[in-house]
Structure formats: structure tokens, C-alpha cells
Amino acid sequence: MADPQSYRPRTSDIPTRPGVYRFRDPNGRVIYVGKAKSLRSRLSSYFVNPNQLNPKTHAMVHTAASVEWTVVGSELEALQLEYTWIKEFTPRFNIVFRDDKSYPYLAVTMGEKFPRAQVMRGDRRKDVKYFGPFYPAKAIRETLDTLLRVFPVRTCSTGVLRRAEQTGRPCLLGYIDKCAAPCVGRISEADHRALAEELCQFMGGEGTKFIRQLERQMADAAAAMEYEKAARLRDDVQALKRVFERNAVVLAEETEADIFAFAEDELEAAVQVFHVRNGRIRGQRGWVVEKVEDSTPAEFVAHLLQQVYGNDDGGDRLPREVLVPIEPADSEKLGEWLSSLRGAGVSLRVPRRGEKATLLETVRENAEQALRLHKSKRAGDITTRSAALQELQESLGIPVPLMRIECYDISHVSGTNVVASMVVVEDGLPKKSDYRKFSITGQAARDDTAAMYDVISRRFKRYLEDQQNSAPLISGEIAQAEITETRKFAYPPSLVVVDGGPPQVAAACQALSDLGIDDVYVVGLAKRLEEVWLPDDEFPVILPRASESLYLLQRVRDEAHRFAITFHRKKRSSSMMESILDDVPGLGPAKRTALLKEFGSLKRLRSASREDLLGVPGVGPALADHVLRALASPEEP
Template sequence: MADPQSYRPRTSDIPTTPGVYRFRDPQGRVIYVGKAKNLRSRLSSYFVKPAQLNPKTHAMVHTAASVEWTVVSNELEALQLEYTWIKEFTPRFNIVFRDDKSYPYLAVTMGEKYPRAQVMRGDRRKDVKYFGPFYPAKAIRETLDTLLRVFPVRTCSPGVFRRAQQSGRPCLLGYIDKCSAPCVGRISEADHRQLADELCRFMGGEGTAFIRDLERQMGAAAADMDYERAARLRDDVQALRRVFERNAVVLGEDTEADIFAVAEDELEAAVQVFHVRNGRIRGQRGWVVEKVEDFGPAQFITHLLQQVYGNDDGGDRLPREVLVPVEPDEREHLAAWLKTLRGSAVNLRVPQRGEKAALMETVRENAEQALRLHKSRRAGDITTRSAALQELQEALGVPVPLMRIECYDISHVSGTNVVASMVVVEDGLPKKSDYRKFSISGQAARDDTSAMYDVLTRRFKRYLDEREATGTLISGQVEAETAAGARKFAYPPSLVVVDGGPPQVAAASQALTDLGIDDVYVVGLAKRLEEVWLPEDEFPVILPRASESLYLLQRLRDEAHRFAITFHRKKRSSSMLESVLDDVPGLGPAKRTALLKEFGSLKKLRAASREELLTVSGIGPALADHLYTALQAPDQS
């Protein structure tokens, strides 16, 4: 562990203006990002006597090897830059609120010729109207299924829509009247768009008025003795009422608010938020995070709102009102930032009394229950993971903790299309953002050991190059532009695991030796008897069959194998497709790329009709004929 005094900057060199600072470890990784109104005062607080620091801060400053800062003009800029860097670098000592998945929205693609209603996750897209979020996903799927009775808009994918157009037959939803079937001309483009507009208005808050209008139409139809139409309208009204019943009214119908609450102990904090739209609870989200920062409640709420709304990109997902349990740190600057995201003012406040305060109490109870449940589930997981890593370290005789493990696997078919995969676990958990794929060619592809040597050489040569480019870390001020940088590829692991026995281990070990790396340990896991081989050892290490350490290695090896096989199949399919396309006259690189993007595989391309080929950008009638003939030729099948 580093001595903080070894990289402490001189106090006189630190400005007293607002700014954002970053601590880096010896490999140059950003491990903590913070902001301050007064940089000198804040940074000096990290270099006091170790006994005066809390355990988390003590661990952070002794892990770091340097500190740097960027001066900004005001506290709002500091808030924005701090969030940007936390999102970019995901520092291990910052609190990061991660969902296990994105939350579902009901989306209507108004930018398409025939708008499509669907359940959508992830980032917002242009010309798409969103309603939600909803949780669980089953709730919005049931809601959409009910709404299709009254608003039978298209829900099918572009591929299904094209096939229905070509065949002249609608899909199942068209036959059961849950789709107006614009694909076969049952409804005009204008009428279908009107249906989509009505669906958007209903979900946007005009539901009560829409139901009253249907009831008036039902009464008029009954008065005219058109009982069949009146019965259909009655069923539509009941269907729409069922949609409302799923979300009971808890506040006034004009209320749009997100209500946050927090439950915490010394080590962890659970956060819950209820999304209230049109007075109804439309969704619920939750996080449980480790308290790696020495934050008070006000700072915690600031970081929470930064990450929740920064990740959602604000916009129409950010409501008019945000209710929090305590007033956040730098409330005015935070409210100004939220205003820039939403495009209009956001009322950020603490409810004191009334229905909103009562609802926040319910959210707080949910947070407390979530924290209790997390602790009961997590206790076993943390213990098991820690025991597996400790057991593996002792069995292999590795003198350093196995904080990061990388596993490599080679995949090919009879020596062709040779590829390799690298998968990573940190603290016993997969880190998929650091997974890598390698294509191998030339002499390196002649056998598994050569391929393994090539992959390890390429990976760790990159590590050495980046370490040399980084140079000696020096504490001091940096500009915001130079401080930003891409996520590093070459973080060194504590342990390298290869899929194979002594030959593969020897190749991997030789690659590291030739590069002059002596602080990364190598083992191999042989499939036949699940033996663990060490370099230059005559006999393998036999881990107990039921041990958690062997189970960890098996999971890592299987994940590397899965990742390699997936890449190999994709590469093989693309290479076969490209070989067929090479023989088609008039087919240039741009049109070949368009075909690959549209169909993706040789099987799908051969199954395509001339009409489907013509839908691809740049493919005309003559080229479609040449392409179709080449694909259907007997010697190409």
C-alpha cells in the first residue's frame, strides 16, 4: 500500500477555487472522483493522520498513487464534470447506482410510416413517445395487450411486417382483431396514425375524457338500437377501466413526481423510488449500494440524483417534481442541472405534510425491507466469493490477493477462423465491459499453443505500452480536456487462467517471460480431469471436486469458452457470406456491407426473395437478379 505522503501535493500548489479531483492507483486507473467548493481545503483533509480517517477513506488514500484536479468556474460546472467522470471511469471507491437491468417503457414509434406500439428498454430514440417506467415488465405487457382491443395499432417487427405485405396475409393479431393490419391494407396510413395518436393521448393523461367519450357513444348507439355496436363500446370501456385499475390513484391526477427514500446502516444503503404519473404509481425502482464514500445524507442524495437522471438522459422521463427525504447538498445548482436536462423547471423539495409525505413514508418502508432482504441474501454470496478467492490463492501459492483474474480460450474449426476470447472477473464477479475478442492469423494460427502465445503477447504488450505512455504519476492540476481519456484496456490481472494443460500454460508463461513480466501468475485448467497446472510443475494441483475455488475456475473457463464460440460462429458466418458475395458482378464494398447488416448470415441471404433483396439500400433490379442467381446456383449451396 502506498504512503499518502509520497504523492501529497504542496498545499500552496492547490488552488482555493471550485473544482473536481481524481485519485489514481499505480496503474493509472481512476479510483475516486470528487468535487469541492474549495479544492485546497478538501484535498488537505485526505492527508491528515491515518487514525483520523474513516476506514473507507483510509483504504482509498493508501491505494492511490497520485491525485490530480481540474479547476472550474463555478459549482454547477463542478457538479456536471464530477458526474461525467464518475460515469466514464466508474471508480471503485465512488458510490455507483447500478440497476440489474433497464426499466421498461411503453413506446410508440411515431417516426415510422405505420407507428408501432411496443415495450422498450434502454436509451431513448428519436421520434418515439415513451410512457412509464413500468415495473414489473409483466404489468406493461398486460396493459398493452388490453389496450390493443381499443387501439389496434401495429406491434410487429419490421421483418414480420414485410413478410405479411409480401404474402398478403396478416399475422395472428390481425386475425383476432388486436391489430388493424395496415400490412394488408385493412386500414389506411392516415387512419392508423390516428389510432396511434389516440393511444398516446390516452396514456398521456386524457384517459378519463376518452372513457367518457366512449360512454357517450355507447349511449347513442343504444338509443339508436344499434346494440351490437353498443356492446362493443361497452367492452372497450371495461377494458380501459381495467388499465386504470392496475394503477390506483394515490395523488391528484395532474401529479407527475418521482419520490425517493433511503434506508441505510454503517456499510450499505438501499434506495427506492416510486414513479408517479397522472396521480398513479406507474413504476418502482430500487438500488442497494455499498457506502464506499464518507457522505452525509445531503451529499448522498446529490450523487443519487446525478446518476439516476444523468443515466436516463432526463428529457420526458424527468418529472415536474422530485421529492427527496432530505434537502440535497447544493440544491440550487442541482435544480439548475435538472432543469437543463428536462428543458423546464423541476421542483426539487422535501415534502413536510399531506399525501406526498405519507407516500414517501411508504417508499421508505420499501427501502427498509429491500435492505433487510439484500443483507439476508447477500451474506452467503459475499462469504462464498471471498472464501473461493482465498482458497484459490492458498492452493496456488500466489502471494497477492486475486482481485482480478483473466481467462483465455482458443476456438477454431480444423485450424480455420482461429479466434480467442478474454473474460475477466474482479472480486469474484464478471466484469463484462473488459471482455475482449482476438482474431488470429498467419503463423500464430497453426496450433493452440502458438495462438495462446500470440494472444498473451498482444494483450500484455498493450499493457506495457500504456504503462510506459502513462509514465510516472505526479499529483497536480490538469485541464478538463487532457484529464478525459478512454477506458484503459491493459489493466494487469493478478492471475491468468488458460483453457488447457501444460502446453498451453507453457506458451502463456513464455509470452509473459519474453515481455519481462514477472508479477502475473499463470495457471491452466485441463478439461479431462479438471486439473490445475502451474508452469514447470511436473504434477497438477488437484482442487477438491466440491470446492468453491474449483467451481470459480470452472465458471470462468466455461464463460471464456462461450464467449469464444459466439465470436467464432459470427466470424465464420460472415466469412462464408463474404466469399459468396465476392463473385457477384457490380457488388461493391458499400452494398456488401448493407447486405451483411440486413441479413447477417448466408442462410438468411439465400432464403431471401428478389423483392427482399430490392429493399436493401443500393440494390437495383439488375443487381438483385445477379445476386439471386449467384445465391441459388447449385455449386454455391
């Protein structure tokens, strides 16, 4: 561990203006990002007597090897730059509200010929109307299924729609009256669009109007003794009322607010947010985060709002009110930032009394329950993961903690289309953003050991290049323009795992030795008996079959194999497809690229009809016939 005094900048060199700072570890990785009204005051607090520091702060400053800062013009700019750096570097000592899914919305694609209703996540698209957010996604899918009884708009994909238009037969939803089937002309384009607009109006808060309208039609049908029609309308009214029951009114109908609350202990915090739109709870969301950063509740709330609303499309999701349990740090500047994202005023406040305060208490109770449930489930997982890493380190005799493990696998068929994969595990968990794929050609593809030597050499050459190109770690001021740096291979692993036995281990060690790298440990995991091979050892290490350390190695190896075989299949299919298309008369590079982009694989191309081929830009009837004749040849083995 580094001594903080070894990289402490002189106090007189640190400006007293607002700014953002970041601590780096010896490998140059950003491990903490913070902002300050006065950089000198804040940074000086990190270099006091270590015994006076909070344990988490103590660990951070002793892990770091340098500190650097950027001066900005105002506290608002500091807030924005801090968020930018946290999103870019995901520092391990910052609280990061990670979630594996984006918000689910009910979306209606009004820009299409036949608008489609669907549950959609991710970035917003042009000419699409969104309603929500809803959470969990199951709730909005059930709601949509109910609404299709009254508003039977199209929900099928483009491929299903195209196939129905070609065959003249609707899909299953068309047969069970959950789709008006515009694909086969049961309803005109204009009438279907009007149906989609009515669905949008209902979801936009005009549900009472539609229910009353259906109730009048039901009464008229009953008066005219059209009892079957009246019964159908009665069922439609009940369906719409069920949708309303799932989204009960809790506040005034004009209320649009996000209500946050959290529960915490010394190590973790559980956050809950209720999304209220048109007075109804449209969705609920929750996170549990590790409190690796020493922060006050006010600072915690500020970081939470930064990360929830800081995405590029966050302004579309911002309501008029954001209600929090405690006033966040720099609340005035944070409110200005939220208003700038939304393009209109945002009220950021703590409700003290009334219905909103009551609902906030409900959100807080949910957060407390989520924290209790998480701790009961997670306690064993954290213990098991830590024990597995410690057990593996001791079994292999490695003197450093296994903070980062990289595993490599080679995949090919009889020496053709040779590829390799690199998967990464940090702190016992996969880090998929660092996964890499390699294509291997030439002499390196002659056998597995040559391929392994090639892959390890290429990966660690990049590591050495990044190290050489990076400036030495010196504490001090940096320019804001430097925030876009990317050094994807700059962080070395503690352990390299190769799929194979002594030959593959020897090839990997030779590649590292030729590059002059002697501080990366290498092992191999042989599939047949699950033996662990160390360099230059005559006999393998046999880990207990039921041990967590062996289970960890197996998971890493299997993930590398899955990643490699997926890439190999895609490459093999593409190369076979290209070889077939090369012999098609009149098919130039542009049209071949268009076919590859449209179908993507040989299997999909073989199953394509003449009409499907004609739908590709630039492909006419004669060329489509040539392609079909080429595909009619016997399939490759």
C-alpha cells in the first residue's frame, strides 16, 4: 500500500477555487472522483493523520498513488464534471448506482405505417410515444395484454408483419381478436392509426372518458336488445377498470413526481423510487449499493440524483417534482442542473406534511424491507466469493490478491476460422465491458499453442504500449480536455488462466517472458480432469471437487469458451456466406454487403424467399434468382 505522503501535493499548489479531483492507483486507474467548493480545503483533509480518517477513506488514500484536479468556473460546472468522470471511469471507491436494466416504457411507434404497441427500454426514438416508466416490466405487459381487448393495435415485429402481408394470413393475435390485423386488410391504415391514437389518449390520462363512452354504448346496446354486443362492451369496461385498479390514484391527477427514499447501515444502502404520473404510481425502482465512499446522507442523495438523471435522455424522464427524504448537498445548484436537463423548472424539495409526505414514508418502508431482504440473500454470496478468491490464491501460492483474473480460450474447426476470447473477472464478478475477441491468421493459426502465444503477445503488447504512452503519475492540476483518455489494456491482471494444459501454459509464459513481463501469474485448467497446471511443474494442482476455488475457475473457463465459440460460429457463418456470394453473377461488393447486413448468417440467407431477397436494396428479380440458384447447392459440412 502506498504512503499518502509520497504523492501529497504542496498545499500552496492547490487552488482554493471550485473544482473536481480524482485519485489514481499505481496502474493509473481512477479509483475515486470528488468535487469541492474549495479544492485546497477538501484535498488537505485527505492527508491528515491516518488514524483520524474513516476506514473507507483510509483504504482509498493508501490504495492511490497520485491525485489530480481540474479547476472549473462554478459549483454547477463541478457537479456536471464530477458526474461525467464517475460515468466514464466507474471508480471503485465511489458509490455507483448500477442496474442491469433500463426503465421499461409502453411505447407506440406512431412513425410506422401501422403503429405498433410494445414494451420498450433504452434510448428514446423519434416518432415514438412513451408512457411510463413502469416497473416491473411484467406489470406493463399484463396491462398491454388487457388493453388489446379494447384497442387491438398491432404488437408484432416487422418480420411477422411482412410475412403476414405476403401470405395473406394474420398471426395468432389476429385470430383471437387481440389485433385488428391491418396486415391483411381487416382494418384500413387510417382506422388503425386512429385506434393507436385512442390507446395513446387512454394512457395519457383520458381513461375516464373512454370508460364512460363504453358504458353509454353498453346501455344503448342493452336498450336495443343487442345483448351480445352489450356483454362484449361490459367486458371491455371491466378490462379498462382493471388497468385503472393497477395504477390507483394516490395524489392529485396533475401530479408528476419521482419520490426517493433510502435505508442504510455502515456498509450498504438500499434506494427506492416511486414514479408518479397523472397522480398514479406508474412504476417502482430499487437499488442496493455498497457504501465504499465516505459520504453524508445529503451527499448520498446528491450523488443518487446525479446518476439517475444524468443520462443523455434523462430530461425526458424528469417530472415536475423530485421529492427526497433529506435536502441534498448543493441543493440549489442541483436544482438548476435538473431544470436545465428538463428544459423547464424542476421542484426539488423535502415534503413535510400531507399526502406526499405519507407516500414518502411508504417509499422509505420499501427501502428498509429491500435492505433487510438483500442482506439475508447477499451475506452468503459475498462471503463465498471472498473465500473462493482467498482459497485459490493460497492453493496456487500466489503472493498478491487476485483482484483481476483474465481467461483465454481458442476456438476453431480443423484449424479454420481460428479465434480467441478474453474474459475478465474482477473481485470475483464478470466485467463484460473488458471482454475481448481476437481473430487469428497466418502462422499463428497453425495450432493451439501458436494461437495462444499470439493472443497473449497481442494483449500484453497493448498493455506495454499504454504504459509507455501514459504520463507518469504526478499529483497536480490537469486540463479538463484530458478527461476523455481511454487506456483499455492499461490495467494488468493478477492471474492469467488459459484453457488447456502444460503446452498452452508454456506458450502463454513464453509470450510474457519475450515481452519482459514477470509479474503476471499464469495457470492452465485442463478440461478432462479439471487439473490446474502451473508453469514448469511436473504434476498438476488438484483442487477439491467441491471447492469454491475450483468452481470459480470453472465458471471463468466456461465463460471464455462460450464467448469464443459464439464469435467462431458468427465468423464461420459469415465466411461461408461470403464464399457463396462471391460466385453469384452480377453481385458486386455493395449489394453483397447489403445482403450480409440484411440476413447476417448463412442459415437466415438459405431460409430467405425470393420476396425477402427482393426487399434488399439493389437486388432485382434476375439477381434474386442467381442468389437462389447459388444457395440451392449442397450445404457445406
